[in-house]
Amino acid sequence: MSGSLHVLCVHDVVPERPESQWDVTEEEIGGVLDRYLANGYAVVTLDDLPSAAARTLAVTVDDCRSGAVDWLLRRAGIRTTVFVVPGWIDRSGFATWDELAALRDAGHVIGSHTMTHPDLPSLAAAGIRQELRESRLCIRERLAVDPKHLALPFGRNDPTVTALANEAGYETVCLADGGVNDGRERESGLLSRLVLRRDRPNLGLPGF
Numbered sequence: 001m002s003g004s005l006h007v008l009c010v011h012d013v014v015p016e017r018p019e020s021q022w023d024v025t026e027e028e029i030g031g032v033l034d035r036y037l038a039n040g041y042a043v044v045t046l047d048d049l050p051s052a053a054a055r056t057l058a059v060t061v062d063d064c065r066s067g068a069v070d071w072l073l074r075r076a077g078i079r080t081t082v083f084v085v086p087g088w089i090d091r092s093g094f095a096t097w098d099e100l101a102a103l104r105d106a107g108h109v110i111g112s113h114t115m116t117h118p119d120l121p122s123l124a125a126a127g128i129r130q131e132l133r134e135s136r137l138c139i140r141e142r143l144a145v146d147p148k149h150l151a152l153p154f155g156r157n158d159p160t161v162t163a164l165a166n167e168a169g170y171e172t173v174c175l176a177d178g179g180v181n182d183g184r185e186r187e188s189g190l191l192s193r194l195v196l197r198r199d200r201p202n203l204g205l206p207g208f
Helices: 024-038 046-051 066-074 097-105 125-143 157-169 184-190
Strands: 005-010 013-015 021-026 040-044 056-062 080-083 109-112 150-152 173-175
Touching: 013 024, 021 024, 021 080, 024 040, 024 157, 046 056, 046 109, 046 173, 056 066, 056 157, 066 097, 080 097, 080 150, 097 109, 097 125, 109 125, 125 150, 125 157, 157 173
Parallel strands: 005 056, 013 021, 040 056, 056 080, 080 109, 109 150, 150 173
Antiparallel strands: none
């Protein structure tokens, strides 16, 4: 597998018997990580990108579902970027704020996935600003971190969303378009991601 920077997007991790196309098993995600490591990739967080080597893998986790967070809390030796929807935290099936604090303390980076997970391009500019601003403020208040990275709900983007995300202070904006990043994406901060999905061959990953 070639390319400089791969960014994976994981939604939920389950011990076995996945029920959703967004689920991966612990064995599957472990195998994916082992393959990247065997091919010489360094696993980093999005905070590490400015100084990261060319052959780099960043793992991101969207939504903070309970299974994925439980797996991260048990998995030693890997740090990820976790994208939080504050409106979903402490609900059934999702992480608690205490668990997110434990992830933060374990070295995982906390990012924003907006306040309520809307389709941002469908909103007026004021609504986009509110979603981006309130999410950052809530995460800052609850976890004492200032999110610098944004994952767009549904991977949906347009020039207005990108501009308002930059205005709101986000350093990277993550898509879900299945691409691989080079120096241009690192410089712009608009990052393609490979979304792991059960309904795609090889979970949607390119071949090694």
